[in-house]
Amino acid sequence: MLTYQCDCGATLFFDSTHCVACGLDCGWCDSCRRIASVKVADGVKHCGNPDCGVVVFPCVSAVNWSACNALVGKEGNLCRSCVTTTDLPDLSQGMHLPRWRLLEEAKRRLIYDLDRLGIAWEINQPNLTFRFLADTPEEHVITGHENGVVTINLDEADPVAREKARQEFGEPQRTLIGHLRHEASHYLWQTHVQGRDEAACVRLFGDHNNPSYSEAMPAYYEQGPPDDWAEHFISAYASSHPWEDFAETAAFYLDMRSVVETVGQHFGRNNAPVGRQSCDTLLANYSEAGFGLNEVNRCLGLTDALPEVVSPPVVEKLRYIDSLLSRPVG
Ligand SMILES: [Zn+2]
Ligand SMILES: [Zn+2]
Ligand SMILES: [Zn+2]
Ligand SMILES: [Zn+2]
Structure with a gap:
């Protein structure tokens, strides 16, 4: 993943929410699609990329759940990655919130991959959407893709369960971004x-x-x-x-x-x-x-x-x- 530079010269990362050197807020600008510092002028926040400069607000998923670092153009909106999640686990339960955050973080990287390839996943039919769900006593959630809908079992964001599954299946690696790239590739078979x-x-x-x-x-x-x-x-x-x-x-x-x-x-x-x-x-x-x-x-x-x-x-x-x-x- 590319890194970016803060105005102070320090490095900003894909998941950064602020500069660890100077403390300036930053985030992924949905408009210019890069990490940018947040500039405040007359009480209004702007993207600090001089080639962009749009008015920005934090993605509502960042405000409510600290589950995103994107900057959007309208207050109260979800960013273009968060808006693709149609189904969430019950976030009041145990470890659901931190595990869901990991899935969203991996998904932002997948969306970056697809955008860099010029895949029109928002326009192509079907659109690409995601369900991140936990098992219940009544239902085991099966990770997979069907007709544009990617479903991931929340257990995959549990590092112990994931490593156990990796060993059982004899896989060299088992990662969240790997799951998402695999399931999105089934989607690409359908569209392409x-x-x-x-x-x-x-x-x-x-x-x-x-x-x-x-x-x-x-x-x-x-x-x-x-x-x-x-x-x-x-x-x-x-x-x-x-x-x-x-x-x-x-x-x-x-x-x-x-x-x-x-x-x-x-x-x-x-x-x-x-x-x-x-x-x-x-x-x-x-x-x-x-x-x-x-x-x-x-x-x-x-x-x-x-x-x-x-x-x-x-x-x-x-x-x-x-x-x-x-x-x-x-
Ligand atoms: Zn800085
Ligand atoms: Zn921008
Ligand atoms: Zn977001
Ligand atoms: Zn598959």
């Missing part, structure tokens, strides 16, 4: 592939109708992935069905863009902006970053930051996704 580009997608990912999803998933959970999955897929789970392959590969593509943009700014690289890098250049920059970042994590006894190995068939799938997402949906 379904009824538009299915034949090309089937050639690379396989026929999503044969076997059907309802046949393939129980078989995957019973038999597990094929031994040689890494030669064809970005993850073991991607081998379960072509839809999951697309979602896992597109989520990796979003990871890759985010990592390359971050490394480009913070590791003294002189890369072109991510949006102007070819898929092959992105991959090369990602791989190079992986060597260094993984060694840093190993120095600290942490799991690899970038664990994926990208085989030639996966490169083909990534090139397809890169080309697909750069096309407008008309």
Whole structure:
């Protein structure tokens, strides 16, 4: 993620609400889409980005729940990320509020990813919306995507439960942003592939109708992935069905863009902006970053930051996704 600079010279981060050096308020300006300081003139707050300067108010989710750092143009409004959440857990219960905040924080990063790609998620049909829900005695909440609606079980924001699930499923990583990128990628299949580009997608990912999803998933959970999955897929789970392959590969593509943009700014690289890098250049920059970042994590006894190995068939799938997402949906 890019960082920004306060007027005092200190660094401001994507989630900053104030500058830790000079104390100035700041936030994510929904208008110019960057972190900016808040300037007050005649009692009115303005975005401190000199190229923007719009009148700003805190997102109402920041006012009510400290669950956002966005600045909006109208008092009492939700920002363009918070407004996509249609269903919340009961925030009076136990750990629901801090866990929901983590989900909103991860979602703001996903919205940033989609905006940087020029995905018109507010206009494309269906729109993209989110439900963050906790299990009840009557209902277990299943994380997934259906017709533009992403549902995430609040337990995923519990680090102990998430690590337990990661171990059970043998995953190298399990994160909130990873879940959101995966589920949003199912959404991207619907908006960009379904009824538009299915034949090309089937050639690379396989026929999503044969076997059907309802046949393939129980078989995957019973038999597990094929031994040689890494030669064809970005993850073991991607081998379960072509839809999951697309979602896992597109989520990796979003990871890759985010990592390359971050490394480009913070590791003294002189890369072109991510949006102007070819898929092959992105991959090369990602791989190079992986060597260094993984060694840093190993120095600290942490799991690899970038664990994926990208085989030639996966490169083909990534090139397809890169080309697909750069096309407008008309
Ligand atoms: Zn400052
Ligand atoms: Zn602004
Ligand atoms: Zn907000
Ligand atoms: Zn999925």
